[in-house]
Amino acid sequence: MADIPYPPELMRDVAKRRTFGIISHPDAGKTTLTEKLLLFGGAIQLAGTVKARKSARHATSDWMEVEKQRGISVTSSVMQFEYQGHTINLLDTPGHQDFSEDTYRVLTAVDAAVMVIDAAKGVEAQTIKLLEVCRLRNTPIITFVNKMDREVRETFDLLQEIEEVLKIDCAPITWPIGMGKTFRGVYHLLEDRVLRFTAGEEKRSEGELIKGIVNAQLDELFPLEVGKLRDDVDLIQGASTPFSLGDFLAGKQTPVFFGSGINNFGVQEILQALIDWAPPPQPRVAGVNSAGVSDSDTRLVQPAEAPFSGFVFKIQANMDPKHRDRIAFFRICSGRYTSGMKVKHVRAGRDMKLANALTFMANERVLMEDGVAGDIIGIHNHGQLHIGDTLTEGESLGFKGIPYFSPELFSAARLRDPLKSKQLQKGLQELGEEGAIQVFEQEGGNMLLGAVGQLQFEVVAQRLKDEYKVDAIFESADIHTARWLTFPDDVTRRNFEREQAMRIGKDVDGNPVYLASSRYNLEVTMEKWPKVGFHATREHGQVLA
CATH class of the missing domain: 3.40.50.300 (P-loop containing nucleotide triphosphate hydrolases)
Incomplete structure (x- = not known):
């Protein structure tokens, strides 16, 4: 890529971008x-x-x-505006x-x-x-x-x-x-x-x-x-x-x-x-042919490269309650977005069409006609895009992900109206995919919620009520911590899952998770199964082996 001259217009437009939080x-x-x-x-x-x-x-x-x-x-x-000949992308954070x-x-x-x-x-x-x-x-x-x-x-x-x-x-x-x-x-x-x-x-x-x-x-x-x-x-x-x-x-x-x-x-x-003084969009490290998981084969993606690429860093549901929409926030890392372009969804291994992407000014949205590295676009998402997903114009890149941390608090959701179980499951699945809270499904379909702080539970309860018409009570669960699991082979996986069936759940991406009742319980299990990997973090979009 370094030997290929970059398009002058693209270089000019990238140099005008400032993206900050x-x-x-x-x-x-x-x-x-x-x-x-x-x-x-x-x-x-x-x-x-x-x-x-x-x-x-x-x-x-x-x-x-x-x-x-x-x-x-x-x-x-995410808010975009023009100032002194520059395009400013401002990201407000919690x-x-x-x-x-x-x-x-x-x-x-x-x-x-x-x-x-x-x-x-x-x-x-x-x-x-x-x-x-x-x-x-x-x-x-x-x-x-x-x-x-x-x-x-x-x-x-x-x-x-x-x-x-x-x-x-x-x-x-x-x-x-x-x-x-x-x-x-x-x-x-x-x-x-x-x-x-x-x-x-x-x-x-x-x-x-x-x-x-x-x-x-x-x-x-x-x-x-x-x-x-x-x-x-x-x-x-x-x-x-x-x-x-x-x-x-x-x-x-x-x-x-x-x-x-x-x-x-x-x-x-x-x-x-x-x-x-702030820098224009900078080069990004990406895994090659690895969906961003391996460190062994990486390259720097330059912002003025002609091929389009970028990653999803947030998913937000129901920004417009009237339309029950879901928007994937996507950081462009290289190339140029044009309405209707076809891109490769690297994780899914298939092509998709990018049409009617949005740019934002607070809660107002405008159709995006043109975007380059540094810009944040909103992609209408019907469940096909997850946090950490990469879209490119053909190359199997995976930008280095951002981790899920092991939750510090756990709760189980109990419905006031048992007939609303399908709405609860859908609501928790979507809230889990957008990262509002971590959701783990146990054997038998029980849904556990993991959070960094108590306020996350309160916000999820309010959103379930407002957006999904589900009235749920959150009760503390008997779980100390969670660890993502990796196995050396299928035999070890089957034996572990058979013995620890009551302690295993799956996250929103289907990855196996060990739900420890106490620190002692975790230490004993790790000693008994030395070949099994117990991980306190995992990268978004990463499917564990």
Whole structure:
């Protein structure tokens, strides 16, 4: 592939793409920042989360009914808009730790991330976990320290905490002038200018620009704050590591911006940084002739290669309750999407037609006419596509998957109305396929649910009720953990399955799973069956031997 010249138009279009996700701890202001980025990008006319809930014009990335009730993001939204000649693909992620698997899937589909930090709370638990996920792929991180218009922590202390806890170097790009009621704006260290803060603007806040930190106008406007600002800047320039584009792209350094998302302040600088510094779509490692399972035969798929390829990283059912639809979110990794094109479904080993693919702006959808590497398209899915599936123009590629983790909590669903068993089975199957929860089927048809956090059960119960008209009670199951099984031969498989029939289930892809009642039970079984593989993770789309 490396010797084949890439199509110039494709190279041009790929270079214009920026695909990023937003990560944060709950309540740091992630959803608000998402809306303000859309506002500045011209994708919406009125930001809706905080100030315009009653307006029919508002657009928000939290579209699911349970999200509206709880005020949290539990699904991932994809939004595309144009900004300064670039196509921006913004992926919003769940902030709540109970939905970390969904966030992990999304972060495999991005080329950069914006990390939102609450200036009053600093680094929080979920932020640590999400940054660790980004570090697995050396994803470049831009940091936005939010809520500077409130009483917050000392700025140098915040930066020190980010560096020490998250193990990433900080390079301040803007620096706050005051905080809370005395927050006056920010000084841009690279451009030697002050952007004055104005609160309460609904549409957008360009702010007043004041050139130069030695400008006498600053002494007139901010007599109480300008002395500390100049001292801080002297300290930063003398002791802080300057911004390095190379270190940023390697995931070693994060440029830091300060602002107030709810007041539209500092948002434009984030967008500009994404345009100027964030990478365009990057090459992806793919297994060759192996559906992504083997490491022995891989190659780098270049984004400007002419043949189309990509992978499914999320499946969402009932985005439009009126039509009971299911959408597969697909990251294009190479080539160009055109409506009606034929592609190879690698796992299924058959061809399929891609027609009427969608692009998204919050809960609005538009037919996609053209897409290149970096773009996220929505494919109408009637059960044929699973998470981790690869579609190509002929080559049997498998992009390196993202793992299912062994659940930490288990429940069994009990129906209030036994006549609804078929609806329950269908609902759990579809919710399991989209990754909302892990579903294991035991002998006799019993359905067990596995989750990372308790809130997953609550969301699934609500969705079963709203979308499938099934009223179910979730009761704790006598299971400590789950392990995916691999066998050296068919004889060992049959003997193990015969002895452990009551402890074996199957996941949504039909893979065998051992459901251990306790840690002791798992250890004893592993000692007795040393040739059997017990795996705490498996890759999406991977069928175990």
